Amino acid sequence: MNAYLSVWRLRFINGMQYRAAAYAGMATQLFFGLVFIMIFVAFYQHSTQEQPISLKDVISYTWLQQIFLAFIMLWFRDNEIFQLITGGNIAYELCRPCGIYEFWFSKLLAQRVSSAALRCFPILIVAFLLPRPYRLQLPPSLTAGLLFVVSLLLGLLVVVSISMLIYISVFWTMSPVGSTLLIAVAGEFFAGLVIPVPLMPAWLQQIANALPFRWTADFPFRVYSGQIPQAEALWGILIQLLWLAALVGFGRWSLHRALRQVVVQGG
Amino acid sequence: MITLQGISKSFRVAKRSAGMRQAMKALFVREHAIVDALRDISFTIKEGEIVGYIGPNGAGKSTTIKVMSGIMVPDRGSCSIMGYTPWQERRAYVGNIGVVFGQRSQLWWDVPVIDSFELLRDIYKIPHRSYAGNLDLLTETLGLGSLLQTPVRQLSLGQRMRCEIAASLLHGPKILFLDEPTIGLDAISKIAVRQFIKTINKEKGVTVILTTHDMSDIEALADRILMIGNGTLLYDGNLDELRGRFGTHRTVTVDYRANATPLDIPGASLLSWSPERAVLSVDTEQVLMALVIARLSEQVELVDVAIETKPVDELIVELYKEHRI
Numbered sequence: 001m002n003a004y005l006s007v008w009r010l011r012f013i014n015g016m017q018y019r020a021a022a023y024a025g026m027a028t029q030l031f032f033g034l035v036f037i038m039i040f041v042a043f044y045q046h047s048t049q050e051q052p053i054s055l056k057d058v059i060s061y062t063w064l065q066q067i068f069l070a071f072i073m074l075w076f077r078d079n080e081i082f083q084l085i086t087g088g089n090i091a092y093e094l095c096r097p098c099g100i101y102e103f104w105f106s107k108l109l110a111q112r113v114s115s116a117a118l119r120c121f122p123i124l125i126v127a128f129l130l131p132r133p134y135r136l137q138l139p140p141s142l143t144a145g146l147l148f149v150v151s152l153l154l155g156l157l158v159v160v161s162i163s164m165l166i167y168i169s170v171f172w173t174m175s176p177v178g179s180t181l182l183i184a185v186a187g188e189f190f191a192g193l194v195i196p197v198p199l200m201p202a203w204l205q206q207i208a209n210a211l212p213f214r215w216t217a218d219f220p221f222r223v224y225s226g227q228i229p230q231a232e233a234l235w236g237i238l239i240q241l242l243w244l245a246a247l248v249g250f251g252r253w254s255l256h257r258a259l260r261q262v263v264v265q266g267g
Numbered sequence: 268m269i270t271l272q273g274i275s276k277s278f279r280v281a282k283r284s285a286g287m288r289q290a291m292k293a294l295f296v297r298e299h300a301i302v303d304a305l306r307d308i309s310f311t312i313k314e315g316e317i318v319g320y321i322g323p324n325g326a327g328k329s330t331t332i333k334v335m336s337g338i339m340v341p342d343r344g345s346c347s348i349m350g351y352t353p354w355q356e357r358r359a360y361v362g363n364i365g366v367v368f369g370q371r372s373q374l375w376w377d378v379p380v381i382d383s384f385e386l387l388r389d390i391y392k393i394p395h396r397s398y399a400g401n402l403d404l405l406t407e408t409l410g411l412g413s414l415l416q417t418p419v420r421q422l423s424l425g426q427r428m429r430c431e432i433a434a435s436l437l438h439g440p441k442i443l444f445l446d447e448p449t450i451g452l453d454a455i456s457k458i459a460v461r462q463f464i465k466t467i468n469k470e471k472g473v474t475v476i477l478t479t480h481d482m483s484d485i486e487a488l489a490d491r492i493l494m495i496g497n498g499t500l501l502y503d504g505n506l507d508e509l510r511g512r513f514g515t516h517r518t519v520t521v522d523y524r525a526n527a528t529p530l531d532i533p534g535a536s537l538l539s540w541s542p543e544r545a546v547l548s549v550d551t552e553q554v555l556m557a558l559v560i561a562r563l564s565e566q567v568e569l570v571d572v573a574i575e576t577k578p579v580d581e582l583i584v585e586l587y588k589e590h591r592i
């Protein structure tokens with residue numbers, strides 16, 4: 001088996017062990033999903049203006065956020081990699097005949113996928129069975145559904161490539177706290193996880209559009225409900241690919257630089 | 268097989284003294300000290316050798332291992348191992364070496380050992396047949412048997428270390444770097460590990476470089492010693508030579524039937540004396556041991572005689588002293 005596939009597999013198996021965390025996560029995510037939707041329902045009932053996104057779409061948006069939380073959250077972190085760098089175990093990673101970037105990328109990907117695999121199906125079922133207006137709607141067409149899957153997976157890759165930069169920064173900062181917090185707070189806001197991007201004021205939307213974060217969550221979730229039409233979705237997927245290439249390129253370059261001057265901590 | 272030429276490496280270390288004032292000051296001005304970890308290290312190691320690499324803590328042993336295994340880039344100097352420059356052709360090179368860092372772990376903590384091994388098989392692209400062969404050999408010689416199915420977190424240190432060593436050898440490397448492989452092990456595990464190192468050196472011709480603070484490791488294994496202190500190579504030779512240099516003194520402990528008069532042996536100095544036992548120090552370059560024993564038996568009724576050479580540990584301490592490190 002390919003080395004990267006193999007580490008993916010092992011990390012996946014490892015991640016599937018944490019059942020208690022998965023149950024707790026499911027309960028929390030259902031709770032938050034319902035609370036957010038209640039707020040939006042109240043907001044839509046009392047607003048006099050026409051909103052740029054319909055309540056039905058915002059509800060799908062909110063549920064998808066909760067269901068695929070593990071795909072989009074930037075605070076999701078692998079302490080093992082941090083310890084590897086700050087504790088010096090990276091010495092072992094460096095004497096393997098494979099690329100560190102790809103190796104860690106596979107690990108992080110597996111961690112998110114295993115976490116999502118444990119949680120997404122039960123929440124998905126519950127969200128489909130809830131009474132209106134809380135119910136999650138099906139996508140309007142099969143094409144929209146397919147485009148959603150493609151854009152969600154590309155978004156996942158973009159998230160992992162952003163989080164790779166957090167890990168790489170630890171080579172210089174020696175502590176993951178600052179960079180995780182900074183990128184997580186800013187990134188999640190601009191990904192539309194606090195307020196959906198269409199509900200932001202125009203100037204803020206422009207900033208969000210210029211950053212990669214929106215393409216990881218906001219974009220696929222709006223493709224799902226058809227709020228972003230299909231032609232526009234295809235362009236969006238192209239932009240996702242460009243971001244992915246840029247982030248991976250930059251990540252590999254900075255990792256290469258970090259390793260040139262690596263100091264294995266702790267003797 | 269391994270040639271190092273003028274390898275140097277220095278680190279920048281942030282420094283400040285204890286206390287609040289110093290800590291506040293360090294917010295604005297950081298002082299750095301340059302520490303020379305390695306200064307102009309050169310040596311050659313031939314195929315099939317077992318080399319013990321020794322030196323006090325912080326002498327630069329681990330740094331040398333890291334340079335040789337392609338993890339660290341030295342500031343100056345050249346290094347050629349099996350035709351590769353480790354830090355330049357890292358990915359092609361590391362498939363030929365195995366590394367064990369005694370203080371670190373390469374096994375996945377939460378899963379059975381065998382899962383980590385299979386991951387390594389895929390990483391090193393080991394063909395299935397040679398993987399099975401190597402695994403069998405390692406399981407047998409290191410006594411892994413039932414350990415393979417156990418999660419790593421439930422293994423004892425000695426069991427884990429045996430698994431770590433096995434993990435570093437699955438891909439059949441030509442060179443094995445061991446950085447303190449016996450640290451914290453009990454006597455049985457230590458002997459098992461040493462025996463194993465000897466076996467793979469003899470049977471598979473693996474070149475072994477090991478660092479250790481345990482001189483009995485060196486005594487049991489190494490044909491050759493490299494000693495480093497303050498980043499400089501101080502000694503390169505075998506253990507017997509070292510013994511010859513410092514080790515002409517013997518300690519003789521004698522038990523005898525009660526005797527009231529203190530012993531007086533020409534050529535030997537008395538270290539301690541009681542009516543039943545005496546400890547003498549003899550320099551074998553000055554006086555023959557046979558003569559000392561003969562005189563002893565003239566003066567007292569000997570019950571028991573024990574002659575000890577100076578322990579290797581003390582030889583090393585003297586060597587460190589000689590070089591003021």
